Amino acid sequence: MQVFSDSDIVPAETHGSVVALGNFDGVHRGHQAVLGRAKAIAAKIDAKAGALTFDPHPQLYFRPTTTMFTVSPLPRKLALLDAFGMDFTGVLTFNQALAGLTAEAFVEQVLVNRLRARHVVVGYNFFFGKGRGGSPHSLERFGAERGFEVTIIEPESDEGDVFSSSSVRDLLRAGNVREAAEALGHWWAVSGVVEHGAHLGTGMGYPTVNVMLEAGQALHHGIYAARVHAGGKRYDGAAYNGRRPTFDNGIAKLEVFLFDFSGDLYGSDITVELIDFIRPDEAFTTAEALVKQMDADCAAARDILAGVKASDPMMRFPIGRKLATLYEG
Numbered sequence: 001m002q003v004f005s006d007s008d009i010v011p012a013e014t015h016g017s018v019v020a021l022g023n024f025d026g027v028h029r030g031h032q033a034v035l036g037r038a039k040a041i042a043a044k045i046d047a048k049a050g051a052l053t054f055d056p057h058p059q060l061y062f063r064p065t066t067t068m069f070t071v072s073p074l075p076r077k078l079a080l081l082d083a084f085g086m087d088f089t090g091v092l093t094f095n096q097a098l099a100g101l102t103a104e105a106f107v108e109q110v111l112v113n114r115l116r117a118r119h120v121v122v123g124y125n126f127f128f129g130k131g132r133g134g135s136p137h138s139l140e141r142f143g144a145e146r147g148f149e150v151t152i153i154e155p156e157s158d159e160g161d162v163f164s165s166s167s168v169r170d171l172l173r174a175g176n177v178r179e180a181a182e183a184l185g186h187w188w189a190v191s192g193v194v195e196h197g198a199h200l201g202t203g204m205g206y207p208t209v210n211v212m213l214e215a216g217q218a219l220h221h222g223i224y225a226a227r228v229h230a231g232g233k234r235y236d237g238a239a240y241n242g243r244r245p246t247f248d249n250g251i252a253k254l255e256v257f258l259f260d261f262s263g264d265l266y267g268s269d270i271t272v273e274l275i276d277f278i279r280p281d282e283a284f285t286t287a288e289a290l291v292k293q294m295d296a297d298c299a300a301a302r303d304i305l306a307g308v309k310a311s312d313p314m315m316r317f318p319i320g321r322k323l324a325t326l327y328e329g
Contacts, residue, residue, distance in 0.1 A: 002050075002088035003078060006098075014088050015116040018042040020051045022126055023058070023165070026071035027080035027319065029185045030123065030156040030163035035084055036318075037153055038121040042087075047118060050088035051081050052110075054098075061094045067216030069169040071184075076191060083186075083322040090115065103134025107142040119149045158182070175220030177274040185317030187227075187273040190217065190254065194265045206294055208255035209265050211272065213241070219254075219274075221281040225301035225308075226256050227327075230270040234327045235261050238294075238301040239272060245283035246290050257294075259302065276304045 002011060020038040024031045035051060042049035055074045060066075072080060074091065081089050092098060092110070101109065106129050111117045120143060128134040134142075136152045143150040155162045163183050171180040172188060181187050192211030209228065213219060221242035228235045235258040243249045256272055278300050284290040314320025 001082040017048040018119040025165040048087040054094040103129025175277040186319040189273040223278040225275040225304040227273045242281040
């Protein structure tokens with residue numbers, strides 16, 4: 001997948017493409033309906049299908065002193081769009097200049113002059129331009145005036161629950177990673193560089209790989225069944241997210257014990273997929289009591305992961321299937 005930013009020259013081969021426009025935080029099943037329609041239209045008219053997104057998320061620009069639970073930071077978002085099979089993604093820096101463009105100026109400068117879009121696909125709730133002055137239906141009007149077609153995608157839902165980034169965030173805050181994955185169409189994952197910790201787990205026979213979550217990623221504290229991708233291999237494990245109340249109540253970290261692994265991953269880039277929630281965090285009166293519970297947690301995680309290996313529910317979805325082929329190991 002080609003990726004270009006607003007500082008790059010737009011590749012000539014993307015001119016006349018079908019463009020899916022949106023923030024796409026999480027690239028959930030609602031987003032995939034928008035992206036999938038763009039791909040279908042592009043195939044019908046023999047054109048390329050791409051995504052146009054923004055970084056940082058507009059909410060972070062307008063509220064710089066607050067944190068936001070970003071479901072998929074930009075590198076992860078690009079990986080998901082690639083897995084979905086988009087031909088290209090343009091990333092617009094959401095800054096003062098972009099925020100100040102009227103809806104009509106955005107259409108003229110970005111969609112017409114830079115991308116030369118032939119067809120634009122948006123979700124029903126996509127608003128754009130200064131003061132959110134542009135709506136899907138005003139985009140239709142602009143398109144009719146400037147020579148591109150517009151398709152608006154209605155809400156996608158499952159049993160009445162509309163897929164949205166905000167609902168995924170709520171599920172993750174509650175630790176419901178399995179339900180979040182159903183809404184996403186892929187396992188929720190975080191990536192980072194393995195850091196040194198206090199080596200408390202090593203002393204108890206449970207050495208872990210540790211990564212920091214992004215600011216605002218308020219994942220529920222507790223134990224999860226997890227899979228880790230590192231160096232082209234996949235490892236099963238049990239993950240802990242929390243502040244280690246038995247020991248220090250320090251800064252929250254995501255720590256993963258890898259089953260049947262021996263080696264050193266310090267400094268390595270890893271991706272951690274969270275598969276299911278096992279139990280909430282708690283403080284133990286002794287290290288021995290904690291180790292006994294960790295034994296039970298790992299047994300539960302092994303059972304969960306064995307079930308997923310036998311029948312992975314994410315194989316029902318295009319991104320889930322693609323990622324499974326990339327991460328086999």
